[in-house]
Amino acid sequence: MRYSRVVEAVIVALLLVIPHTAQAQDDLDGLLTKFAQMPGLSADFREVQHIALLTQPLTHEGTVHFAPPSRLARHTLKPARSSFVLDASTLTVGDAHGRREVDLAAHPVAAELTGSLLHILAGDRPSLEKAYRVEFSVAMDDEWTLTLTPRSPTLTKVIERMTFKGRGLNVSAMTLFEASGDRREMVFVGVRTDRRYSPTEIERVFRIGGP
Amino acid sequence: MNGPRRWMGVVVWGVAVVGMLIGVALTFDVTTQITHFLPEPDDPELGALSRALTRAPVSRTMILTLEGPDLATALDRADTLRAELAEQPEVAWVSTGPSPEMEGAFYKLFFPRRYLLATDDPEGLDGRLDDAGLRAAAARLKRELGGPAGPLVRTFATRDPLLTWLDAIERFRAGQQGGLAVKNGRFVSRDGCCAVVFATTRSSAFESSAQKPIQDLVGRLVKQLRSDGTRLEQSSVQMFAVEAQRSIQADITRISAMSIVAVALLFLGVFVTPRPWLLAHLPIATGLLTGLFVNLVVFDTLHGLTLAFGATLIGVTIDYPVHLFNHHWLVGQRGSARAVGGAILIGSLTTVLGFAALAGTGFPGLVEVAVFAISGVVAAVATTLLVLPVMLPDAPRVGRLHTAIARMAAGLVRRRRRWPHTVVPVMCALLCAVGLPQVDWVDDPSVLTRLDPELQAQDARVRARVARVDAGRLVVVSGPTDSVLDGNDRVARVLGDAVKSGELEGFSSLHRVVFGPDLQRRNGEKFFAAGDLSRRTLAALEADAFKPALFAGFLEPAEPLLLSELQDGPLAPLLSPFLVPLPGDGEGERTAALTFLRGVKDSAAVEARVEEEGGLLFDQRTFMADLYGRFRSRATHMVPLGLVAILLVLTVRLRKPRRVLAAFAPAVLAAATTAALLGMFGVQMNILHLISLLLVLSIGVDYGVFLAESTGETDSVVAALVSMAMACVTTVLGFGLLGMSQAPALQAIGLTVGIGVTVSVLVAPSAWLLVHQADPENAP
Incomplete structure (x- = not known):
């Protein structure tokens, strides 16, 4: 009697889980489709880096910008101004000490990180799944969590996993768990998913030092 | 001459022919090594280098690019191409990207030597390693940890807080500027359009018979891939060698066919029956067989070009049976061989003297050609005089x-x-x-071959995608293998100055990747000789909110990285384009290090800088033209000597x-x-x-x-x-x-x-x- 109840409970649980997983998959596709349709995105961010080598966390504040298909900019305003701008395959980094182009081909980690963001924002699920094990879940309060675990051995030596959280198109947080145990947490506020960049704005925003 | 004695000559000839046929069949070995036909320069080191260059991996490596509808397709097709090429026994090595073994070996060999490879300017380290420099280094470490490369930097930061490893990687990357990128572990052209495959063949690129199956395979794949929108192109010496052979062979086949038909018609027209035409080939065939046999006995091996040139020269011996036949037909003597024997012997002797002039040029290939042709002429004359007369009709019919x-x-x-x-x-x-x-003489050997403009354009396109260097223009430093990089470092320094002065656009050198032992030791002294560097660095880190205990023991001493360690390991294929093994001088192995140049604006100025540091500006075209020029001048001097000898023979006889x-x-x-x-x-x-x-x-x-x-x-x-x-x-x-x-x-x-x-x-x-x-x- 007791045994049959356990079986029953398992079956019920399975019946509950299966539609939920299917639902989650549908939601991921739906979410990625919406991202793909987005005209552009901007947000303010606050990043806290917990680095074991340092006695205190590093904190950065600034803005992030995305213009489809492949422009990405992050402008750090505090504690010191710095920028990194991704245009196609070129990542340019600039701060008070100068500017330099980071060859993504020579920095697979930086390439994967920027690539994963672009895959999400472009709604490119096949590329995402090729590079990462993708887990997606939606909580009762509609907050979704997307967890990306790298597949490439090169990357797993450095990055354990990445999680993105949000509601609808509103990405609220990203956490990067490094293989070393270090952690980078980014919280996004003032997210605008209807941001449409004019050519002049693109010139101004997607460059070192702007906006 | 009575019957049995007449046939004696034929019997001797038959025995000799059978003997030579067996000898040739047992020892036949044809080589197509172009080095055989390279003139020997006055400088033996240069000679060894020019020969080694033709065999070096840099000239045996084919570069193939694939441009698809998108890069992912191109990379996928590159894997297919790699698999197909790897199956070819002639392919020694094929690669679509740095292998995990390479990455592992790079880290294993280079990271422990990070301080020795920190910079090519050890004096500049003084400013980086004083207290202010160490504070700046700590601040830089913090910035890098917080930046996009942070997770990577984190992996080695505790053992390298001064980020010398990051500098080495950056320098290595700078060395690749204009060269290759790596995407998903595969080589990609710098413009990101193409997947790149490298394949090194076992045989010399000039051995067209060995290279033909590979080129045929590539040709098939070009057509196959074209159907799905992927363009496969290559840059290789092999492509030109096989195409040159194909075009020359096609020409020779076409022209030979025309020539055989025309000569047969002429013989039939003149002598009415086909017998003279058939008999006329006996001396030539015997001459060829003798030439083959003698060369195999004297030189052990036979070069394809010796065979081609020698056979051409022996072709003149058709004049001897022609002279014999005409005398026999028109004068009608049974003893025609005796009547024309003197003329044929003297004629052939002067021909032999003429060909002997070739041997006097000192060109190893031409010495072989001369031996081949001389022995062939002697055999052809003997056949003409001893064998043919027996086979001629007693009463030939003279046609109209x-x-x-x-x-x-x-x-x-x-x-x-x-x-x-x-x-x-x-x-x-x-x-x-x-x-x-x-009369205008040109000594540039490139005029001897006509390169297909379409293939040249393809070659240039592929080179532009992967290696922005000028073809055939390089700086060479040679020396004992483990110290040759010291010279390479000095040359790189002066070439850097040449770039700054505008004499040169750029260069690609192994110096960007690895230094010689001398420079490594000088770097090491800066880090390890000052006993308090570790303490001062930890203090600077602590002052910038780092936990110094985590960095303890970061200053790990190491022995310099030697070239021999790299050449024996998985990184060898990456280094091989820059290195040419030279014959040892009894004191150990020797190697030439090559630096490839781009956009030489002032050749004389670059040459002066390089020579001051023991290097040599090597322009393959000028070098070859110079050698061929010297050879031509020697040949021009030998010809009069040959003429004097001919004149002497004629004087004695006539x-x-x-x-x-x-x-x-x-x-x-x-x-x-x-x-x-x-x-x-x-x-x-x-x-x-x-x-x-x-x-x-x-x-x-x-x-x-x-x-x-x-x-x-x-x-x-x-x-x-x-x-x-x-x-x-x-x-x-x-x-x-x-x-x-x-x-x-x-x-x-x-x-x-x-x-x-x-x-x-x-x-x-x-x-x-x-x-x-x-x-x-x-x-x-």
Whole structure:
């Protein structure tokens, strides 16, 4: 009697889980489709880096910008101004000490990180799944969590996993768990998913030092 | 000669032929190593280098690019191509990207030496390693940890807080500027459009027979991939070598077929039956077999070019059976061999002397050609005189064409007026006066081959995608393997100065990747000699909110990285384009380190800088042109010596100066007229024209000797004249038709021999008639 109840409970649980997983998959596709349709995105961010080598966390504040298909900019305003701008395959980094182009081909980690963001924002699920094990879940309060675990051995030596959280198109947080145990947490506020960049704005925003 | 004795010669010939056939079959070994035909420069080190370069991986490596509808497709097709090439036994190594073993080996070998490889300016370290410099280093470490490369930096930061490893990676990357990128572990062209595959073949790139299957495979894949929108292109020496062989072979096949048919028709027309035509090939075939046999015995191996050139030279021996047949048909003696034997022997002796001049050039390949041709000529003469007479019909039927030609020749002999015979020699002399000053020699060996413009464009496209360097222009430093990089470092420093001065656009050197032991030690001293660097660094880190305990022991000493460690490991394929192993000098292995240059603006200034540091600016084109120029000059000096020897032989044999002159002068005049005509037509003469002129001289002297030896009977002179006319036509059909070839090398031979022999056949009778009419005692 007791045994049959356990079986029953398992079956019920399975019946509950299966539609939920299917639902989650549908939601991921739906979410990625919406991202793909987005005209552009901007947000303010606050990043806290917990680095074991340092006695205190590093904190950065600034803005992030995305213009489809492949422009990405992050402008750090505090504690010191710095920028990194991704245009196609070129990542340019600039701060008070100068500017330099980071060859993504020579920095697979930086390439994967920027690539994963672009895959999400472009709604490119096949590329995402090729590079990462993708887990997606939606909580009762509609907050979704997307967890990306790298597949490439090169990357797993450095990055354990990445999680993105949000509601609808509103990405609220990203956490990067490094293989070393270090952690980078980014919280996004003032997210605008209807941001449409004019050519002049693109010139101004997607460059070192702007906006 | 009675029956059994007559057949003795045939028996001896048969035994010799069978013996040589067995010998050749047992030892036959053909090589196509181009090094065999490279002239030996005065500097033995340079000679060793030029030979080593042709065998070095850098010249055996094919670069293939794939451009697809998108990069992912191109990368996918690159994997297919790699798999296909890897199956080829001729392919020694194929790669689509740095292997995990390479990455592992790079880290394992380079990271422990990070301080030794920190910078190429050890003096500049003083400012980086004082207290202010260490504070800046701590701040930089914090910035890098917080930046996009942070997770990567974190992996080695505790062992390298001064980020010397990051600098080494950056320098390595800078060395790749304009070169390759890596995406998903695969090589991608810098512009990101193409996947790149490297394949190194086992045999020299010039061994076209070994390379053909690979090129055929690539050709098939080009067509196959085109159907799904992927463009496969390559840059390789192999591509040109196989294409050159294909084009030359096609030309030779086409021209040979025409020549065989035309010569057969001529023989049939003149001698009516096919027997003479068949018999005429016996001396040539025996000559070829003997040449093969002697070369295999003397040199152990035979070069493909020796075979080609030697066979061409032996081709002139068709004149001997032609002379014998005409004498036999027209004079009708059973003892025709005895009657023409003297002429053929003297003719062949002068030919041998002419060919011996080739041996005097000191060109190893041409020494072999000379041995091949001389032994072949001797065997062909022996066959002509000992074997052919036995096989000739007792009462040959003289055909109508033969009779008509003989009648014309007789008319010419009987003409008593002298002045018409002066026309041709005078015209030739005038042509020489006008044309010889216009002769223009070109020593650039590249003129010997005509490269397909389409393939050249493809080669240039692929090179531009993967290696922005000038083809054939490099700086060479050679020395013992483990210290050659010291010289390479010095050269890199002065080339850096040359770039700053605008003498050079850029260069690609192994210096960007690894330094020589000297520079590594100097870097090491800066880090390890100052005993308090560790303490001061930890203090600077603590001051910038780092936990110093985590960085304890970061300053790990190491021994310099030696080239021999790299050459034996998985990184060898990456280094191989820059290194050429040289023969040891008894004190150990030697290596040449190559630096590839881009955009040389001031060659003399770059050369001066490089030479000051013990390097050598090597321009392959200039180098080869210089060698061929020296070779041509030596050959030009050898030819007069050959002529003197020929003159001596003729003097001994013919005695009377007029007869010697009649036999000798037309040949020299014909060769000079040929050179003059080529000069007047604006043909730039090269080494093959020179060799062909030697051939013209040999053939011309043969004609003169045939006439000179036939003094006395009118029939005999007529037979000699008909022989000459026929020999001329067969030579023009055999060699002259080569002038129609697309290949400049064949064209040079064809044009020179074609013109030369025609002029010879016109000049020789005139000279003979002039001399003999002036000396009625000898007139027929």
